[in-house]
Amino acid sequence: MKIKQVILRHLKLDLLHPFTTSFGTEYDKDFILVEVKNEDGLSGWAESVAMLDPLYNEETVKTNWHILEDYLIPIVLKNEIQHPDELFEKFFAHLRGNYMAKAAIEGAVWDLYAKEHNLSLSAALGGERSKIDVGVSIGIKDSIEETVETIGERLSEGYKRVKLKIRPGWDVELIDRVRQAYPDIPLMADANSAYTLDDMDRLVALDDYNLMMIEQPLAHNDIIDHADLQARMKTAICLDESIHSVEDARKALKLGSCKIINIKIGRVGGLTEARKLHDFCQANDIPVWCGGMLESGVGRAHNIAITSLPNFTLPGDTAASSLYWAEDIIEPAVTVENGMITIPTTPGIGYEVSLEKVNKYTIYSRTYRG
Ligand code: OSB
Ligand code: MG
Numbered sequence: 001m002k003i004k005q006v007i008l009r010h011l012k013l014d015l016l017h018p019f020t021t022s023f024g025t026e027y028d029k030d031f032i033l034v035e036v037k038n039e040d041g042l043s044g045w046a047e048s049v050a051m052l053d054p055l056y057n058e059e060t061v062k063t064n065w066h067i068l069e070d071y072l073i074p075i076v077l078k079n080e081i082q083h084p085d086e087l088f089e090k091f092f093a094h095l096r097g098n099y100m101a102k103a104a105i106e107g108a109v110w111d112l113y114a115k116e117h118n119l120s121l122s123a124a125l126g127g128e129r130s131k132i133d134v135g136v137s138i139g140i141k142d143s144i145e146e147t148v149e150t151i152g153e154r155l156s157e158g159y160k161r162v163k164l165k166i167r168p169g170w171d172v173e174l175i176d177r178v179r180q181a182y183p184d185i186p187l188m189a190d191a192n193s194a195y196t197l198d199d200m201d202r203l204v205a206l207d208d209y210n211l212m213m214i215e216q217p218l219a220h221n222d223i224i225d226h227a228d229l230q231a232r233m234k235t236a237i238c239l240d241e242s243i244h245s246v247e248d249a250r251k252a253l254k255l256g257s258c259k260i261i262n263i264k265i266g267r268v269g270g271l272t273e274a275r276k277l278h279d280f281c282q283a284n285d286i287p288v289w290c291g292g293m294l295e296s297g298v299g300r301a302h303n304i305a306i307t308s309l310p311n312f313t314l315p316g317d318t319a320a321s322s323l324y325w326a327e328d329i330i331e332p333a334v335t336v337e338n339g340m341i342t343i344p345t346t347p348g349i350g351y352e353v354s355l356e357k358v359n360k361y362t363i364y365s366r367t368y369r370g
Contacts, residue, residue: 001081001113002370005037006073006105008065009358009365013296013325020140022167022194023055029294030061032068033329033358036076036108044112045353046302048104049266049293056192056293057220057241057267059100067101069368076105077370084110088272099244099269106270107302115348120305122343122350125275127308131340135161135315136323137190137292140170147174148181158339160315161186161212167194172202175209186315190215193241197225204232212314213238213260223248226257236260240291244268246280253284260314262291265302274306282311292317297330301349304334308343315339329357 012030019026032048048068050059075091087109092102114124136159141147151162162182164174166189175189188211195203195217203217213236218225220241230237236259243249243261245268252258261281265274281288290307293299295318303318318341321333328334330351334341344350 001109001116002039003036003076003109003112004039004370006076006368007035007037007365008068008368009033009035009362010061010065011296011329011358011361012363013329013361015294015324016326018139019294021165021190022140022192024053026051026294029296031296032061032064032104033296033298034068034104034108036105036112038112038116042112042115043353044108044110044115045298045349046104046107046111047296047299048100049264049295049299050100051293057100059098063098064101064104067095067098068105069366071095072101072105073368076109077368084113085272088270092269100266103266103268103270106272107265110271111348118347120343120345120350121302121348122305122308125271125305125309127305127343128310129308129343131342132304132307132312133160133315134319134336134339134341135159135163135186135317136319137163137317138165140165140167144174144177148178151178151182151185155182155185158336159319160339161188163188163190163215163317165189166191168199168202172205175206175211179209186212188212188215188238190240191217193218193220197228200229200232203229207234211235215262216240216242223252223255223257226252227255230256230258238262240264240267243277245273246276249277249280249286253286259286261286261288263288263306263312264291264293265306266293267291271302271306275309278306278309278311287311287313289314290316290318292319294324296325297321297328297334297351298349298353300334301330301344301351304341304343305349327357329354329361
C-alpha cells in the first residue's frame with residue numbers, strides 16, 4: 001500500500017442531548033477525522049476518539065494532532081506496507097502510549113486496505129456475524145424518574161441492554177428504583193473510575209440487583225484494587241480504562257481483576273490490537289463487547305465492523321446515529337432495528353462519508369503529502 005496524502009480535519013458536532021458521566025458533561029463533540037488517500041485517489045476514513053479535555057484518559061484533540069502530524073503521518077507517508085497490521089507492529093510500537101492517535105490513522109489505513117481489496121472492513125478483519133446486538137449507555141440525569149423514563153424509551157426502540165452511568169451518590173438508590181421498574185432487563189453500571197476501595201460496602205451492595213457487570217469502578221490505571229474488589233463481589237467486573245493491550249489483559253486475568261473486557265478500538269491503539277485482544281479473550285473464555293466514545297458515524301462504522309468478530313458475545317454501546325446527532329456525516333446513518341445493526345457488506349467501512357457534511361462541520365483542516 002502506498003499512501004500519497006493524509007488529511008486531518010477538526011470537526012465539531014452538537015450532541016442532541018448532553019451526556020454526563022462521573023468525569024463531566026459533554027455538550028458537543030470535537031474530534032479529528034482522518035482521511036488517507038492512495039495513488040488512485042481512493043480514500044480511507046477513521047476518527048480519533050480523543051476528547052477536547054483529558055478526562056476519560058490523558059489524550060486530547062490537540063495532543064492527537066501533534067502526535068499525528070509530527071510522528072504518525074510521516075511514518076505512513078514514508079513506508080510502503082502490505083497489510084495494516086504492520087503499522088502498529090513495526091512502525092508505531094516504539095512510540096509510547098498515544099493509543100487514540102495511533103488508532104485514528106491505523107483505522108483509516110484499514111478502511112483503505114479493505115477498499116483496495118474489495119472487502120468489507122468486517123470481512124477484512126475476519127468477522128463472522130451479519131448482525132450485531134446493540135445496547136445503550138445512559139448518562140447521569142437530573143432525576144431517577146427521568147432515567148426510568150429514558151430507559152422505557154430505549155427499550156421500546158429495541159435496545160438489548162441498558163448501561164447506566166453511576167457515581168458516588170447516584171448508584172444504589174438509582175439501581176434499586178430502576179430494578180423495581182424493570183426487574184428483568186439486562187442491566188449494567190459504568191462508574192468511569194469514580195470509586196476507591198473505601199467505597200467497598202456501597203459497591204458490594206450492588207450485588208443484590210442482578211447486574212450483568214459493573215464497569216471500571218476503581219482508578220483508570222488500576223488492576224490491583226479491582227482484583228480485591230472482584231474477590232468480594234459476585235457481580236462481574238468489566239474493565240474499560242485500565243486495558244490498553246493484550247499485555248494489560250493478561251496481567252488483569254492473572255490477578256483476577258475482571259471477568260469481562262470492554263474493547264474500544266481507540267483505547268488499545270487500533271484495529272490490529274483490538275483484534276488480538278479479542279482473540280486473547282476468546283482463548284481465555286472472557287466475553288468482550290465493544291464500547292463507545294460518542295463517535296460520529298465514521299467511528300461507529302469501525303465499531304460495527306470489529307463487533308462482527310465471534311467473541312463479541314455481549315451487546316455493545318454503538319447505538320443509532322439518531323440518539324446523538326441531528327445529522328450524521330455518513331450516509332446512510334447508523335440505524336438499529338429490533339435492537340440489531342446489520343453489518344454492511346460493501347467495501348471498507350460500508351457507509352459513504354458525505355464530504356458536503358464533513359465540510360459543513362470542519363473548523364480546521366490540513367493536508368500532508370508524501
Ligand atoms: O466509559 O464507556 C465509557 C462515553 C464517553 C467516554 C467514555 C464512555 C462513554 C460511554 C458512552 O459510555 C458510549 C456511547 O454511547 O458512545
Ligand atoms: Mg466505560
